[in-house]
Amino acid sequence: MFTPIKNTTVSEKVVEQIKDMLSKGNLNKGDRLPSERQMAETLEVSRSSVREALRELEMMGLIESRQGEGNFIKSNFEDILFEPFSTIFLIKESNAKEILELRNVIEKGTVVLAAERITADELEDIRKILDTAEDLDSEEELAKLDIIFHYKIAQASKNFLLQSILNAVSSLIEASIKDIRKNIMIKEEHKEIIKKQHLDIYESLESHNPKIAERAMSNHLDFVNNEMKKSII
Amino acid sequence: MFTPIKNTTVSEKVVEQIKDMLSKGNLNKGDRLPSERQMAETLEVSRSSVREALRELEMMGLIESRQGEGNFIKSNFEDILFEPFSTIFLIKESNAKEILELRNVIEKGTVVLAAERITADELEDIRKILDTAEDLDSEEELAKLDIIFHYKIAQASKNFLLQSILNAVSSLIEASIKDIRKNIMIKEEHKEIIKKQHLDIYESLESHNPKIAERAMSNHLDFVNNEMKKSII
Numbered sequence: 001m002f003t004p005i006k007n008t009t010v011s012e013k014v015v016e017q018i019k020d021m022l023s024k025g026n027l028n029k030g031d032r033l034p035s036e037r038q039m040a041e042t043l044e045v046s047r048s049s050v051r052e053a054l055r056e057l058e059m060m061g062l063i064e065s066r067q068g069e070g071n072f073i074k075s076n077f078e079d080i081l082f083e084p085f086s087t088i089f090l091i092k093e094s095n096a097k098e099i100l101e102l103r104n105v106i107e108k109g110t111v112v113l114a115a116e117r118i119t120a121d122e123l124e125d126i127r128k129i130l131d132t133a134e135d136l137d138s139e140e141e142l143a144k145l146d147i148i149f150h151y152k153i154a155q156a157s158k159n160f161l162l163q164s165i166l167n168a169v170s171s172l173i174e175a176s177i178k179d180i181r182k183n184i185m186i187k188e189e190h191k192e193i194i195k196k197q198h199l200d201i202y203e204s205l206e207s208h209n210p211k212i213a214e215r216a217m218s219n220h221l222d223f224v225n226n227e228m229k230k231s232i233i
Numbered sequence: 234m235f236t237p238i239k240n241t242t243v244s245e246k247v248v249e250q251i252k253d254m255l256s257k258g259n260l261n262k263g264d265r266l267p268s269e270r271q272m273a274e275t276l277e278v279s280r281s282s283v284r285e286a287l288r289e290l291e292m293m294g295l296i297e298s299r300q301g302e303g304n305f306i307k308s309n310f311e312d313i314l315f316e317p318f319s320t321i322f323l324i325k326e327s328n329a330k331e332i333l334e335l336r337n338v339i340e341k342g343t344v345v346l347a348a349e350r351i352t353a354d355e356l357e358d359i360r361k362i363l364d365t366a367e368d369l370d371s372e373e374e375l376a377k378l379d380i381i382f383h384y385k386i387a388q389a390s391k392n393f394l395l396q397s398i399l400n401a402v403s404s405l406i407e408a409s410i411k412d413i414r415k416n417i418m419i420k421e422e423h424k425e426i427i428k429k430q431h432l433d434i435y436e437s438l439e440s441h442n443p444k445i446a447e448r449a450m451s452n453h454l455d456f457v458n459n460e461m462k463k464s465i466i
């Protein structure tokens with residue numbers, strides 16, 4: 001059977017050219033690409049090759065097409081790992097227990113780096129989150145602040161890869177075991193325990209002590225994960 | 234401007250139906266999907282809706298189309314994270330230093346879980362890798378065995394998410410700093426140091442001691458990363 005060899009090769013060359021422009025900084029986040037017609041003319045290739053290339057780039061998560069506006073290099077890559085993680089979950093290569101394990105591993109990593117790198121401003125942000133939580137009673141609001149607390153620590157690690165993984169993991173936990181989180185938070189004594197654990201983490205970051213930070217995060221996650229596992233099993 | 238609202242909704246419903254079948258186990262890894270025509274008839278939707286849905290599923294990394302054979306649920310998801318990680322790299326949201334940091338975090342996680350979960354067969358596999366390395370002199374061969382050594386530990390962690398992340402990280406390190414790895418291995422004393430470190434890791438796994446395993450892995454990665462960083466900067 002004949003397969004369109006030449007066509008694939010041309011579109012791959014178009015993809016390579018765009019990737020090359022990105023890596024050299026000639027194209028950047030949020031930039032609008034020329035129209036299909038313009039690209040076909042400039043690159044001296046068929047419009048179908050351009051379309052094929054654009055499709056490939058969209059599948060890579062590099063560009064997005066906006067109805068009536070054209071094709072753009074994406075500007076936000078924070079959620080890039082959510083879809084592949086969801087796929088792993090959907091296809092049952094992984095389960096809730098593994099997600100919690102991964103979260104453990106990632107958050108111990110982020111807190112260690114954050115203890116070394118956190119700025120005064122970032123510490124103040126986190127402090128404010130804990131102060132706000134102190135006066136809150138709604139489980140829903142507390143759960144939201146909880147996510148922001150952990151996310152801020154990941155940001156303070158200054159490692160985008162760790163942040164992206166934590167984002168994907170948090171979204172999956174939210175999607176798959178949201179009710180369990182509420183079940184944990186609903187017990188009055190748990191709320192107090194978690195507040196105290198968050199404060200311990202904050203103080204370890206404030207003192208820029210990676211070892212103590214790791215231990216404080218471990219304590220916290222061991223507690224939360226144990227409660228979650230009770231509900232999963 | 235008019236946008237094809239109904240059409241999008243229909244194709245999304247097709248996507249949802251296929252995802253639902255996956256999550257219920259009515260569709261599984263490697264399964265062949267019915268032809269576009271058959272799906273359109275069974276689902277009572279247009280062929281263009283089916284095509285749109287298939288495209289969406291392909292973008293999610295759930296299905297692959299094979300020339301002349303049709304569409305299949307993918308059977309191998311081990312490499313699913315390589316592309317999004319490459320994209321992060323390409324768009325410069327991340328750099329080689331962050332990759333090494335992520336590797337550190339992930340491998341400390343995998344070795345701790347592996348120490349708890351590794352089987353006698355897996356230990357023997359790893360032992361054989363080290364024995365083979367003992368008699369080798371070629372840097373290229375040693376580098377390959379090195380990757381397998383770390384991969385086997387990740388497998389022994391029995392956590393597919395950690396394995397997938399390590400796969401993506403290793404591929405990126407290979408792609409971006411392969412030469413550096415060779416530069417490290419080329420020094421005769423480095424070879425011996427690394428062999429000793431690998432043996433320490435193996436022995437900690439054999440004794441099923443997570444703490445010692447974590448320390449052994451840390452020692453090893455700190456050494457390798459320091460050497461790598463010298464070459465990056």
